[in-house]
Amino acid sequence: MKILLLGSGELGKEFVIAAQRIGQTIIAVDSYENAPAMQVAHDFEVINMLDGEALDRIVAKHKPDFIVPEIEAIRTERFYDYEKQGITVVPSAKAANFTMNRKAIRDLASKELGLKTAKYQYATSAEELQKAVKEVGIPCVVKPLMSSSGKGQSTIKTESDIEKAWQYAVAGSRGDVIEVIVEAFVDFHSEITLLTITQNNNPTLFCAPIGHRQERGDYQESWQPALVSEKDLYEAQDMAEKITEALGGAGLFGVEFFLTKEGVYFSELSPRPHDTGMVTLAGTQNFNEFELHLRAILSLPIFEITLEKAGASAVILASEDSANPTFTGIENVAALAKTDFRIFGKPTSRPYRRMGVVLSYDTLSTPINEITERAKETAKLITVNS
Ligand SMILES: Nc1ncnc2c1ncn2[C@@H]1O[C@H](COP(=O)(O)OP(=O)(O)OP(=O)(O)O)[C@@H](O)[C@H]1O
Ligand SMILES: NCC(=O)N[C@@H]1O[C@H](COP(=O)([O-])[O-])[C@@H](O)[C@H]1O
Ligand SMILES: [Mg+2]
Structure with missing residues (x-):
């Protein structure tokens, strides 16, 4: 099968490796050359994925069987057309389109499906944000409708934070929509991702x-x-089942929840492998999240998912801008038992850019906080140099 992968970061790279292992053909796409997934794909394209005409052009050129989105900021409105042309959009055009913009997915979850979420409002200007904050209450969290990995996100703790939060959200917005969501701050004791296939x-x-x-x-x-x-x-699984069914199609979703004393809140979801799911690269399961996504897409039956080990992942972040980042300390990590790592091969770095991940694992009877602490300490052994 021919797969057009839209987005070529670390998650795409592991997906391509899984696909290569079972003989699939991949064209990796992103906005810059030499992106991680391009390094392991058959072919690549560099385009602005928010440009519908550029998307049309590469779809017509490569005639893929599957389009697999790897990021949110894509002109996903075009996906409905591709579906009509007989191309399978993963997991579905609706899933990719609804999750590109926080508004569509939040209204579907809260209004249509009745899932429990934080109280929320939208705003298209600093003035509207003032009103929205009054409605939702302080503290609250402001996020651009189009962004990911926390870009443009901030917490309002006093009224004087509102103007700053607006500016920060506008600057961190990924797409072409200038609008924010304001959510009441959820005082959770923990948060989880439920990978749902x-x-x-x-x-x-x-x-x-x-x-x-x-x-x-x-x-x-x-x-x-x-x-x-x-x-x-049980509550989280029930909500995950409802929302993935409403979005349709086959594939792996990362469904995010906040756990509180008052029960479980739905937060958001990715209709594709999730960054926190990189922990499955530690061999925690019989199939990692990328293999599961691929099997579901190709309609290869997944008989069962078994938990084999307990594991943790910890990120390796850059601290500076660099056009040629290098790494030190890898040999110290390699020398440790029950430890593994990935360096993504991103060609450039910037402050806080995720460049790699350390993976720790142990038996299922080992306390999970010990394994997590080990991963966290081990990640500190690697430094990204500029
Ligand atoms: N309403 C909220 N109350 C408390 N914490 C929140 C709230 N919304 C977000 N957060 C915190 O910020 C994190 C990131 O939020 P969210 O998942 O919405 O952002 P994102 O940019 O879509 O991130 P990603 O793309 O990496 O999933 C959450 O995992 C949570 O820790
Ligand atoms: N939370 C979403 C997420 O983790 N996405 C992953 O990060 C890449 C972008 O990284 P970059 O910003 O370093 O280019 C994306 O391509 C995807 O692999
Ligand atoms: Mg999230």
């Missing part, structure tokens, strides 16, 4: 929950399995 002719499957810790809206460590009460897990 929908299949064409088989039932929906769930991976063991993944716990994670975020800073600046971006993940720092993730671990699997997360300790979640049976009641919370």
Whole structure:
């Protein structure tokens, strides 16, 4: 099969490797050359994926069987047409289109499906944001409708933060929409990603929950399995099943939840492998999240997902801008037992850019916080030099 991968970061790279292993053909696309997934694909294209005409051009040129989005900021409105042309958009044109913009997915979850979410409002100017904040209450979180990995996201703690939050959101917005969502701050005790796999002719499957810790809206460590009460897990699975069914198609989704004393809140979802799901690269499961996405897409039945080990991932971040980043300390990480790592091969660095990940694992009876602490300490052994 021919797969057009839209977005070629670290998640795409692992997906391509999984696809190469079972003989698929991949064209990797991104806005810059030598992106991680391009380094392992058959062919590549460099375009602005928000440009519908540029997308049309490469779809017509390559005539793929599948279009697999890897990021959110794509002119996803075009996907409905590609579906009509007989191309399978993964997991579906609707799923990619609804999750490109926080408004569509939040209204679907909250208004249409009745899932429990933080109280929220939208705003298209600093003045509207003032009103929205009054409505939602302080503290609250402001995010551009189009952004990911926490870009443009900030927390309002006092009224004087509102103007700053607006400016920051506008500057961090990825797409061409200048609008924000304001959400009441959810005082959660933990947050999880529930990897949910929908299949064409088989039932929906769930991976063991993944716990994670975020800073600046971006993940720092993730671990699997997360300790979640049976009641919370059931609630999360029920919500994940409802929303993935409403979005349609086959593939792996990363469904994010906040766990609180008052129960489980739906936060958002990615209709594709999730960054926190990189923990599955530690061999925690019989199939990692990229292999699961691929199998679901190709309608290869997934009989069961088994939890084999406990594991954790911790990010390796750059601290400076560089056109030629290099790494030191890798040999110290390599020397450790029950440890692995990935360096993504991003051609340039900037402050806080995720450049790699350290993976730790152990038996299922090992306390998960010990493994997570080990991953976190181990990641500090690697430095990104500019
Ligand atoms: N309403 C909220 N209350 C408390 N914390 C929040 C809220 N919204 C977001 N956060 C925190 O910020 C993190 C990032 O938020 P969110 O997942 O919405 O951003 P994102 O930019 O889509 O990130 P990604 O693309 O990496 O998933 C959350 O995982 C959570 O830790
Ligand atoms: N939370 C979403 C996420 O983690 N996405 C991953 O990060 C890449 C972009 O990285 P970059 O900003 O370093 O180019 C994306 O291509 C994807 O692999
Ligand atoms: Mg998120």
